Amino acid sequence: MTVHNALPALRDEFLNALDVGNRPRLMSLASYLVRCDNRLPSGTCMALGLPPGSCYSAAAHFVLNDPDGAATALAAALPDAAAR
Numbered sequence: 001m002t003v004h005n006a007l008p009a010l011r012d013e014f015l016n017a018l019d020v021g022n023r024p025r026l027m028s029l030a031s032y033l034v035r036c037d038n039r040l041p042s043g044t045c046m047a048l049g050l051p052p053g054s055c056y057s058a059a060a061h062f063v064l065n066d067p068d069g070a071a072t073a074l075a076a077a078l079p080d081a082a083a084r
Contacts (some may be wrong), residue, residue, distance in 0.1 A: 004057075006036040011056060015044060018059075023069045033060035 010032060017025040036056035045054045048062055 003037050004035040005038050006033055006056060011036070011038060014056065014059070015041070018044065018047075018063075026063050030060040030063040033057060034064070036060065 010029065014026070014029045014033060016022075017029060033056045038056050040050070040054050040056055040059055042052055044050075044059065045052050048059055050058050050062065
């Protein structure tokens with residue numbers, strides 16, 4: 001089984017874009033994370049409604065399948081949405 005890890009800078013940029021609700025940036029970054037096996041911070045999982053221990057790939061698919069951006073905007077509006 002091959003493990004796919006993303007660079008920490010890319011993962012951090014994704015979390016920052018989620019924090020501020022930057023939808024265009026999220027969409028761009030998500031395309032690079034669709035196979036990322038790194039674990040999301042628990043606060044991000046909660047904010048997106050993903051199970052604890054989810055990977056960045058789950059968040060990337062979530063963002064890419066949220067066509068109007070409503071769910072990611074809601075997540076960005078939550079306090080400490082991507083608490084690390």
